[in-house]
Amino acid sequence: MTFVNEERKNRDLLITIDGPAASGKSSLSRSLAGKLGWKWLSTGVFYRGLAYLALLRKVDTEREIASLIDKENWSVCLNEERTSFIYNEKDITPEVYTEAVDVLASRLAGFPLVRKTLRPFQRGCFEQNRQGLVAEGRDCGTVVFPNASLKIYLTAEDNIRAARRAHQRGSLPVDHVITLQKQRDIQDISRADSPLRPPEGAFIIDAGDCSFEEMVEKAYRKSRELF
Ligand code: DC
Numbered sequence: 398m399t400f401v402n403e404e405r406k407n408r409d410l411l412i413t414i415d416g417p418a419a420s421g422k423s424s425l426s427r428s429l430a431g432k433l434g435w436k437w438l439s440t441g442v443f444y445r446g447l448a449y450l451a452l453l454r455k456v457d458t459e460r461e462i463a464s465l466i467d468k469e470n471w472s473v474c475l476n477e478e479r480t481s482f483i484y485n486e487k488d489i490t491p492e493v494y495t496e497a498v499d500v501l502a503s504r505l506a507g508f509p510l511v512r513k514t515l516r517p518f519q520r521g522c523f524e525q526n527r528q529g530l531v532a533e534g535r536d537c538g539t540v541v542f543p544n545a546s547l548k549i550y551l552t553a554e555d556n557i558r559a560a561r562r563a564h565q566r567g568s569l570p571v572d573h574v575i576t577l578q579k580q581r582d583i584q585d586i587s588r589a590d591s592p593l594r595p596p597e598g599a600f601i602i603d604a605g606d607c608s609f610e611e612m613v614e615k616a617y618r619k620s621r622e623l624f
Contacts, residue, residue: 405623408546408623409545410527410528411529411546412426412429412435412530412532412546412548412549413532413533413537413538413541414533414537414549415535415539415548415549416533416535416550416551417535417552417585417593418578418581418585419559419561419562420553420604421553421604421612423439423533425533425549425602425613426439426533427477427478427531429531429613429616429617429620430529433617433620433624435477435530436476436529436531437475437478437479437531438473438475438480438522438530439534440532440533440534440536441502441534442473442480442482442493443473443518443519445482445499446471447462447465447466448493448498448502449484449498450465450469450484451505452497452498454469459508463510466511466518469484470486473522499577500577503581503585504584506585509589512590512591516540520542523542536593538550538599539594547619547620547623548596548598548599549600549602549616550600550602551601551603551612552603553605555579556571557604559571562574600616602615
């Protein structure tokens, strides 16, 4: 018993949630962070913010884009509910959730130099929030935080995800969203560096099997077994 309690006490208060685009990772991880009273990190914001900067500076090679990470004045700010992208001291988060940014973010996420250069910033988010962090993305459990205490992988069928994304972005036609989503899935799954896949030992949740509330409850119950 003492051993079990000791093990519990020594665990990093860190949960990762990975899965494909529009599977509901952000909503799930945000709710879970809220229930646990932990901070929430959406690692996609790093790729989105960098894509925004690349569009602004009109650069598009791997080296030029990666060099913006050191050159530009940006930061990522987090709390229980929001991961914000700050550029020149201004919160520009809404501007990194556009279709143009989606497309470029997906492309630059395939650049190994970009991933490698962003990784220490992503890891730094846990160093600054060791009192509890839920991090979501594509490679959080496999590459960014391989020692996370709980790794969740969220799956959902294509049409469920496309309907979610179409709804999030106003009245986009679902067919158009499915086409873009398929391209993004291929890029996420087939990139050589940190491809999207379930981490070893992941707790898998299928968003098609349960309501959102049930999904949060499953993740919360699993967390309470550990923390
Ligand atoms: O989750 P999102 O849609 O905000 O992610 C934006 C882009 O960044 C998407 O193309 C996938 C990529 N991404 C990634 O490659 N690795 C992560 N850990 C998070 C996001």
